Amino acid sequence: MTQQSHTTGTRERLLQVASELFAEKGYAGVSISEITGNAEANKAAVNYHFGSKEKLYQEAWRHAHERITEQIPPDGGVSEDRPPEQRLRGRIHSGLQRAMHGDAIEFRIMRNEMANPTGLLHQVIEDTIGPLRKATQNILAELLGPKATDMDIQLCELCVVSPWLHFKHHKHATKHKGLAPVIDEDMLEPVADHFTAYALAGIRQIRERIESNTDSGDSNSRSKA
Amino acid sequence: MTQQSHTTGTRERLLQVASELFAEKGYAGVSISEITGNAEANKAAVNYHFGSKEKLYQEAWRHAHERITEQIPPDGGVSEDRPPEQRLRGRIHSGLQRAMHGDAIEFRIMRNEMANPTGLLHQVIEDTIGPLRKATQNILAELLGPKATDMDIQLCELCVVSPWLHFKHHKHATKHKGLAPVIDEDMLEPVADHFTAYALAGIRQIRERIESNTDSGDSNSRSKA
DNA sequence: ATATGTTTTAAACGATCGTTTAAAACTGGA
DNA sequence: TCCAGTTTTAAACGATCGTTTAAAACATAT
Numbered sequence: 001m002t003q004q005s006h007t008t009g010t011r012e013r014l015l016q017v018a019s020e021l022f023a024e025k026g027y028a029g030v031s032i033s034e035i036t037g038n039a040e041a042n043k044a045a046v047n048y049h050f051g052s053k054e055k056l057y058q059e060a061w062r063h064a065h066e067r068i069t070e071q072i073p074p075d076g077g078v079s080e081d082r083p084p085e086q087r088l089r090g091r092i093h094s095g096l097q098r099a100m101h102g103d104a105i106e107f108r109i110m111r112n113e114m115a116n117p118t119g120l121l122h123q124v125i126e127d128t129i130g131p132l133r134k135a136t137q138n139i140l141a142e143l144l145g146p147k148a149t150d151m152d153i154q155l156c157e158l159c160v161v162s163p164w165l166h167f168k169h170h171k172h173a174t175k176h177k178g179l180a181p182v183i184d185e186d187m188l189e190p191v192a193d194h195f196t197a198y199a200l201a202g203i204r205q206i207r208e209r210i211e212s213n214t215d216s217g218d219s220n221s222r223s224k225a
Numbered sequence: 226m227t228q229q230s231h232t233t234g235t236r237e238r239l240l241q242v243a244s245e246l247f248a249e250k251g252y253a254g255v256s257i258s259e260i261t262g263n264a265e266a267n268k269a270a271v272n273y274h275f276g277s278k279e280k281l282y283q284e285a286w287r288h289a290h291e292r293i294t295e296q297i298p299p300d301g302g303v304s305e306d307r308p309p310e311q312r313l314r315g316r317i318h319s320g321l322q323r324a325m326h327g328d329a330i331e332f333r334i335m336r337n338e339m340a341n342p343t344g345l346l347h348q349v350i351e352d353t354i355g356p357l358r359k360a361t362q363n364i365l366a367e368l369l370g371p372k373a374t375d376m377d378i379q380l381c382e383l384c385v386v387s388p389w390l391h392f393k394h395h396k397h398a399t400k401h402k403g404l405a406p407v408i409d410e411d412m413l414e415p416v417a418d419h420f421t422a423y424a425l426a427g428i429r430q431i432r433e434r435i436e437s438n439t440d441s442g443d444s445n446s447r448s449k450a
Numbered sequence: 451a452t453a454t455g456t457t458t459t460a461a462a463c464g465a466t467c468g469t470t471t472a473a474a475a476c477t478g479g480a
Numbered sequence: 481t482c483c484a485g486t487t488t489t490a491a492a493c494g495a496t497c498g499t500t501t502a503a504a505a506c507a508t509a510t
Contacts, residue, residue, distance in 0.1 A: 202423035
């Protein structure tokens with residue numbers, strides 16, 4: 001009931017509330033009034049602490065990304081010296097865990113930005129997600145063998161990565177059930193197993209296709225086009 | 226230069242422009258003024274023809290969906306009596322073709338709605354996409370065998386369907402290159418082959434897992450939970 | 451207690467939002 | 481030509497948007 005029962009600073013509260021609301025409604029769907037209202041701050045506080053709504057949006061993404069990265073490492077706890085099958089399973093496990101974790105704020109902001117690009121997060125996302133993608137692609141290059149082209153790798157990356165991008169957090173999934181099945185958190189391991197088994201079988205099949213089709217001498221594989 | 230050089234009615238023009246803009250910027254990101262401006266119509270025309278912006282949004286989705294459905298059949302031209310492998314390839318081919326077709330308006334509106342739900346399209350999308358999902362699930366049920374649970378089927382559906390949901394139209398993909406690789410339209414067949422081979426291998430692997438793990442007598446498979 | 455620098459606040463800014471209104475323009479049949 | 485019905489238009493509505501301003505409240509060191 002007292003006027004200052006805030007355990008954290010205004011800036012932090014704004015970041016937290018903003019990232020949640022941006023994840024839920026997208027950039028254009030959230031107003032500064034709504035953010036400051038839920039954060040129990042004044043309307044002008046956004047422009048004081050961040051300069052503009054756009055900067056707040058970028059900072060909110062960075063905030064959410066850093067928070068989830070320090071909680072869930074992208075390699076799934078599988079070190080570099082393990083065989084590629086285990087490392088792939090680590091990536092899948094990590095991605096799935098991130099998609100199912102808490103409110104999955106980082107994930108949902110990114111999905112919003114992919115579906116409806118404001119362009120404001122383009123650079124920030126590319127800087128942070130780029131290395132993760134590269135790591136996954138390196139694993140796939142190992143699994144697909146030396147004859148795999150960049151296109152082969154990218155297509156397999158898409159098949160491996162896209163399933164967990166469609167996962168919604170339980171709370172939202174029940175609201176209006178979408179494409180992805182609703183899953184408890186204790187289902188993480190079996191689902192990760194499912195995705196991994198599926199992916200490894202698919203990748204192995206693609207490798208067979210590559211190596212049976214490209215028997216002849218024209219070894220223009222690994223081309224950039 | 227004349228004042229009436231419109232080859233089509235105002236209502237049609239509004240639907241066309243609105244669906245394109247909604248696909249590009251999402252519901253909240255598009256204003257009525259922008260729509261009527263690009264459609265060379267008066268601001269009040271939206272409320273006259275559709276009653277509100279919300280109704281226009283729903284009609285624009287229905288418009289885009291009907292247009293694409295009559296152009297690209299969801300079964301990929303593979304009839305019901307073919308083996309499930311071919312029917313699955315038909316579904317993948319159709320989905321991929323829809324994702325790559327023209328501006329992929331229907332697709333991008335749906336992606337926007339999935340990432341950032343307004344709730345306005347919920348019923349319309351479920352009515353139209355529901356039967357398509359059911360058909361795919363039936364194919365997967367055949368391929369996975371009688372011991373597959375609903376969860377098995379849904380997880381495989383997610384793995385099969387999600388890759389093409391991330392495809393962007395070439396024009397947008399080049400703007401700021403996202404997760405999906407940029408692909409020409411003449412690559413449709415090889416990419417469909419890739420996805421199909423990958424998917425069938427994955428599904429076969431999952432079936433083996435199911436049938437080797439559930440050897441015992443407790444046949445509570447196909448449970449609804 | 452006074453001064454200094456930081457943070458918060460209320461109020462107002464111009465702009466744009468979705469919608470409404472009523473008159474103007476257009477249409478095709480009597 | 482006149483008229484009923486449909487479609488289009490300009491103007492204005494209240495509401496909310498993101499931002500700015502300047503004063504109030506707060507914190508801290510001398």
